[in-house]
Amino acid sequence: MSFIHSAQQYLIIILAMAFAGSAPVFAAQTVNEKNCTAIQNAINKLPPAGGEVQLSTGTYTCTHPIVIDKNNVILRGRGTATLLRLADGINAPVIVMGTTENIPSRATHYVSVVDVMIDGNRANQSSECMGGPCSDQFPLRNNGISIRRCIDCSVQSVVVFGAMSGGLVTELGCRRLRIRDYTSYDNEFDGMAGYETEDSSFSGIYLYGNKAAGISTDIKFNNNKFFDVTIANNKTVGIFMRDSLDNSFTNLHISDSVQHGIFLAQVNHDPSTAATGNTFTGVVISRSGGAGMIANDASCVNNMMVAAQFIDNRQGCISEAASGLVENVGAICR
Incomplete structure (x- = not known):
């Protein structure tokens, strides 16, 4: 058995233990500098087998999305004391779990975002999509969290508000997601939306005061609980x-x-x-x-x-x- 394969199995155990509140540290990076570039750099520095990026308390300003497109990565904050806030005029999603391609050419596995608050800063954005009018050329909607062709991925104890598009959106071939203890409010569109998503579970969901629907599902959203x-x-x-x-x-x-x-x-x-x-x-x-x-x-x-x-x-x-x-x-x- 290769090291990477063993590490993937180990990360599954870590994710399970994380939800029980007792995850061990594996290839951990701690980010204290209060910007999302530092978070992205920490993710990029993780080894191929993955690991955990830990955030301290405070507000992290995002001038570009945090993209988690490698397998076996945990991004963990300290609850509502860790705020990821989109800077003025950036017109971008805050977190992307998966690749940013128009149509992802590969799946991303075992990514987890835990214990953070996300502010999409809607009042100071001007566009629903990153880069230009929503189209094949500019496919990234400016959600709090975009989950794109992610398999066995999870979000737990996360609050999203003020996104220029949706709070949390799953799309383009997601399977076996686990979304737990998720709250979302005051987004331009839906608190949560799902497209091309199957065999996933959503529990402890609180959605209020969004300008469109609480939950919106479309395009082969099947067999979810x-x-x-x-x-x-x-x-x-x-x-x-x-x-x-x-x-x-x-x-x-x-x-x-x-x-x-x-x-x-x-x-x-x-x-x-x-x-x-x-x-x-x-x-x-x-x-x-x-x-x-x-x-x-x-x-x-x-x-x-x-x-x-x-x-x-x-x-x-x-x-x-x-x-x-x-x-x-x-x-x-x-």
Whole structure:
């Protein structure tokens, strides 16, 4: 067995122990200089087998994104006492987990971001995408965290606010992500969004006061699990879903959405891109400006709502484009 292969197995153990609060130090770099160039330099200096970059308390100013595109890397702060803040006029994401290519040519494995707060400094940015108008030429949206073709990667105990695009976005072939204890607010678009992401888990999620949805999923967002999710006061819908198959939400609370609580749809006129087979269990949806839940297109079949309370939603509880799209078991509408 090669050293690198052994190190990869060891880093898996480290990540598991990190979530238990007892990770050993392996190829550690400590960053005290308060800028993100120093963080990037520390990441670049890690050996091929990876390691951990540790941040002290204080505010780190970012004049470019922190890119973690090598395997087996942990970036660890000290909770909300460690703030990564995008500098004025930079128009960039704060952290990229994975490569920055338009379409990543390779996957990145076993990257973890733990115990940091991220300020996208939205009020002092001017563009949603880095480098120019969002396009194939300028694919990087200015999210708090962009996770791009990352496999077995994780985010834990992270707060993101004020991003010029979304708070945390997964895309372009992510698998087996683990997002735990994630809070996001006051972003220009969604608190969290997922695209081309499968077999991942999201737990302890709190999303509020974002200018678009709390959660938005699209483009083959399949077989993912959400636990213990609170979504409040978002300016469009609580959850927006298209092209999303066989996902589950357990212990979900949505309140005070300006539009609907949950919105299921297809992409344009293509019924093969509908939100189908999704299950919502233990749900409270209250005080939506629209309906508690809408299945907007007849293609949105085989969705299930189990043990739900719909409370004071202005346009009613469940609205369907055709009858029977949402199997409703034990829901109360009041």
